[in-house]
Amino acid sequence: MENDKFEPRIVGFLCNWCSYRAADLAGSARIKYPPNVRVIRVMCSGRVDPGFVLKALARGADGVMVAGCHPGECHYIEQNYKAMRRFYMLKHTLVAMGLEPERIELVWASAAEGQQLAEAVDRLTNNVRRLGPLRWADNWADDPQREEALRHIVHEHEEALEVS
Amino acid sequence: MSKGKLALYWAASCGGCEIAVLGIDTHILDVAAAFDIVFWPCATDGKVRDVEKMPDGSIDLCLFNGGIRTSEQEYMAQLMRRKSKVLVAFGSCAHEGCIPGLANLYNRKVIFDTVYKEGSSTFPENPKDFRPQPSTDVPEGKLSLPIFYDTLKTLDQTVEVDYYLPGCPPEAKNIWAALVAVLEGKLPPKGSVIGVNTTVCDECPRKRNEKKIKKFHRTWEIIPDEETCLLEQGLICCGVATRAGCGALCPQVNSPCIGCHGPNEGVDDYGARLMSALASVIDSQDPAEIQRIIEEGIPDPVGTFYRFSLAASQLRRGSKRAVNGAGTVKHVAQEA
Numbered sequence: 001m002e003n004d005k006f007e008p009r010i011v012g013f014l015c016n017w018c019s020y021r022a023a024d025l026a027g028s029a030r031i032k033y034p035p036n037v038r039v040i041r042v043m044c045s046g047r048v049d050p051g052f053v054l055k056a057l058a059r060g061a062d063g064v065m066v067a068g069c070h071p072g073e074c075h076y077i078e079q080n081y082k083a084m085r086r087f088y089m090l091k092h093t094l095v096a097m098g099l100e101p102e103r104i105e106l107v108w109a110s111a112a113e114g115q116q117l118a119e120a121v122d123r124l125t126n127n128v129r130r131l132g133p134l135r136w137a138d139n140w141a142d143d144p145q146r147e148e149a150l151r152h153i154v155h156e157h158e159e160a161l162e163v164s
Numbered sequence: 165m166s167k168g169k170l171a172l173y174w175a176a177s178c179g180g181c182e183i184a185v186l187g188i189d190t191h192i193l194d195v196a197a198a199f200d201i202v203f204w205p206c207a208t209d210g211k212v213r214d215v216e217k218m219p220d221g222s223i224d225l226c227l228f229n230g231g232i233r234t235s236e237q238e239y240m241a242q243l244m245r246r247k248s249k250v251l252v253a254f255g256s257c258a259h260e261g262c263i264p265g266l267a268n269l270y271n272r273k274v275i276f277d278t279v280y281k282e283g284s285s286t287f288p289e290n291p292k293d294f295r296p297q298p299s300t301d302v303p304e305g306k307l308s309l310p311i312f313y314d315t316l317k318t319l320d321q322t323v324e325v326d327y328y329l330p331g332c333p334p335e336a337k338n339i340w341a342a343l344v345a346v347l348e349g350k351l352p353p354k355g356s357v358i359g360v361n362t363t364v365c366d367e368c369p370r371k372r373n374e375k376k377i378k379k380f381h382r383t384w385e386i387i388p389d390e391e392t393c394l395l396e397q398g399l400i401c402c403g404v405a406t407r408a409g410c411g412a413l414c415p416q417v418n419s420p421c422i423g424c425h426g427p428n429e430g431v432d433d434y435g436a437r438l439m440s441a442l443a444s445v446i447d448s449q450d451p452a453e454i455q456r457i458i459e460e461g462i463p464d465p466v467g468t469f470y471r472f473s474l475a476a477s478q479l480r481r482g483s484k485r486a487v488n489g490a491g492t493v494k495h496v497a498q499e500a
Contacts, residue, residue, distance in 0.1 A: 051436035054478035071449065078449070085443035088455050093439065093465040097269070098483025140315045140480045149235035149298065149311040150242075156308070157216060 008128035011056040012037040012065040012121070015045045017075035018110050019067035025114030033118035034125040037065060044068065046079025050090040053104065057094075057136050063128040067107040067117065080108075102127040103134065168224040168347070170199035171215070173244055174206055175230030175237040176264045176316060177257035182206040182229070184255070184333035188340045198347055199225070212240070215247055223247045225346050227254040227329075231261045231475060232317040236310035245323040250346065252358075256332035258319040259357075260426050260434070261475025263332075268474050268481035269466060271314040314484065318476050328357040330407055332424035332472060338409055357407065361429040364403035364421045368412035370394065376447035380461025383420065394420045395445065400461075400468060405431070405438040424472050433478045435469035 014020040020041045026033060042048055045068025053064045066087055074080040087106045095101050105124045109117040128134075143149075174182055186192060195201075202223060203210040215223075226248035232238050245251050256262035267275055280286055280295055300307045319325050329342050342358045345351050352358065365372070372393045381398040388394055394401040394415055402423035403415060414421050427434040448454050462468050470477055 049436055050439045051431075051433040051478065054433055054436055058478040058480075081449045082444055084451060085446050085448075085454050085458075086440055088451075088458050089439045089443045089462075089465075090436075092458050092462065093435065093469055096464070096466050096482075097479060098485065136479060136483070139482075139484050140317075143235075143311060143313050145298065145311050146235060146238075146313070150239055152308060153236060153239045153310070157212070161213060161216065 006129060006133055008036045008062040008125055008133075009060060010037045010063040010065060010121075010124060010128060011061045012039045012067065013042050013045070013048045013052060014039050014065075015047075015068040015075075015080075016041055016043045018069035018073070019045075019107065019117060021111035022067075022109040022113045022117040025111065026118045027114075029114050031114055031118045033121045036125045036128075037121050044074065044076050044079045045083035046074070046076060048083060048086070050086055053090060057099070057103075057134065060135075060137070062131075062134045063103040063105075063124055065105050065107060065120070065124055067109055067120070070108040070110055073110065099134075100131050102131060167197075168199045169202045169222060170195070171201070171203040171223045171226040171244065171248065172206070172254075173203070173226065173228050173230075173240060175228070175240065175258070175319075176233040177230035177255065177262065179206070181255040181257070181333045184331075184336065185227070185339060187333075187336035188343075189336065191340050191343075195343060198343075212243070215243060218247050220246050221249050223249065225250045225252065227252050228319055229254040229258050229333075230319075231257045231264050232313075232319065232322045233264060234310040234312050238317075238322055239310075241319060241322045250326045250351075251319075251323070252327045252329055252342070253319040253325045254329050255334055256330060256424050256426065256472045258325075259328045259330055259476070260473040261316055261318050262424075262472050265316045265318070265473070265475030266467060266471070268315055270482070271484055272312050276312075315481050316475050321475075326354050327351065330357055330359060330425040331410065335410055335413075357426075357429070359407060359409040359425070362408045363428055364406045364408050364410065364412050364415070364425070367408045367410070368393075368403055368415045368421075370415060372396070375445040377445050377457075378447055379457060380442075382461075388418055390418055394418075398461075400442065402438055402471075404441040405434060422471055426473055426476075434473040435466075435477055438469050 014023055023039060045066055048066050056064050068080040068083050069075060071080060091101060091104060107120040201208055203215050226244045228244055228251060232241055253259045257264060276295055280290055281293060296309050298309055298311045338359060370393045371391055373396060375396050377398050379398055380400055383399060388397045388399060399420045401415060401420035403421035406421055406423045407425040407428045409425055427437060431437045446454060446457055448457060
């Protein structure tokens with residue numbers, strides 16, 4: 001199986017006040033979780049523009065996690081609700097574009113929930129491992145006949161010029 | 165003063181951009197006075213062969229409309245790039261892919277099935293299932309057709325582009341302003357969109373209050389009042405994410421902005437910006453209610469957020485693989 005050797009690349013956007021500290025806690029408490037997630041600390045889950053997630057997927061990520069404080073506990077009062085609405089909007093769009101919904105996940109983890117964050121990373125990594133590599137950029141790879149077709153047009157036009 | 169040389173070309177687009185050029189009205193006479201039109205297949209009798217014989221860089225300005233869907237269009241984009249000093253992606257198709265780019269949700273096979281098999285005007289007149297072939301042998305020799313790509317590319321995904329003129333089609337006043345800028349040598353830095361750096365909301369005369377929405381309406385569901393912001397009334401008006409320059413034409417006739425001018429300066433994914441803006445106005449903190457508002461109100465998210473810009477977006481197209489997961493996308497087929 002190709003997927004057995006496949007190590008998913010997951011980009012995690014973790015908020016400064018809760019989820020990133022949860023990851024910190026998981027580290028200091030020596031809780032084991034897969035090393036597949038590349039953590040990017042943002043000040044708030046509400047800072048995560050849908051464009052960040054799209055860029056990650058387009059540039060080679062196999063999955064994306066957005067994590068913030070629990071609803072009602074946002075350091076910036078209610079920006080994690082904004083993150084939630086954006087995330088559902090984005091997921092709705094990505095599913096319509098043919099992305100498996102299991103590749104992106106929204107997680108709430110407080111600064112005390114190192115265990116919960118580690119479990120979420122574990123779950124997402126396993127989901128993505130099962131789905132296999134995303135390789136989104138392959139979707140727009142050039143047509144295999146493209147270069148030959150372009151050469152053919154040049155050749156045809158040169159022949160026509162010779163006749164005249 | 166010697167006259168400049170002007171060329172216009174038309175690739176994967178509807179032809180509206182060509183008509184829009186004539187919208188500059190009597191200024192077209194000024195264009196004819198300032199430029200020799202060396203190539204404009206839609207309006208004059210020029211041949212590709214003539215362009216091929218011109219020295220490289222000899223055309224002063226080329227307005228290129230349309231995206232790149234076939235090998236022939238790609239060849240023409242390369243040719244016009246080589247022969248032109250200034251190449252302008254003219255109109256939404258060249259700029260962002262526009263409506264033809266929405267077919268990037270599918271692939272060649274699905275598009276051909278639609279046109280040559282399932283289309284109401286072709287079926288049942290194509291019982292033998294004829295399809296365009298890149299090459300066909302006939303007694304006189306081999307005939308060839310350009311190949312049709314799975315993915316429509318924008319002009320700047322194909323060749324280097326100097327400027328962009330947004331709009332579907334560009335408005336006459338903006339076309340004229342761009343031509344004047346070229347003639348006077350007052351062009352913005354290379355790679356710019358020729359136009360303003362603000363959003364449609366700034367040009368829209370409607371009254372804006374706080375935006376809080378419990379339900380998105382589709383345009384046929386309500387008759388909006390004529391003074392209040394359309395987004396506040398629950399219509400998906402794309403003005404918040406769209407570059408201005410049109411004078412807010414659509415909102416002024418009670419119709420929401422659909423985003424043809426594309427993203428404003430500094431935005432690299434139009435749909436992401438629109439999603440952000442719309443998510444912010446949903447008035448709910450309950451996950452189930454939020455999902456219901458989104459799913460009921462936006463049945464076609466790609467067509468709503470990327471109506472004009474799918475080909476230019478971060479993801480450029482729909483997935484070409486069979487979909488598992490929720491499997492809500494059934495139209496994406498694998499080509500044998």
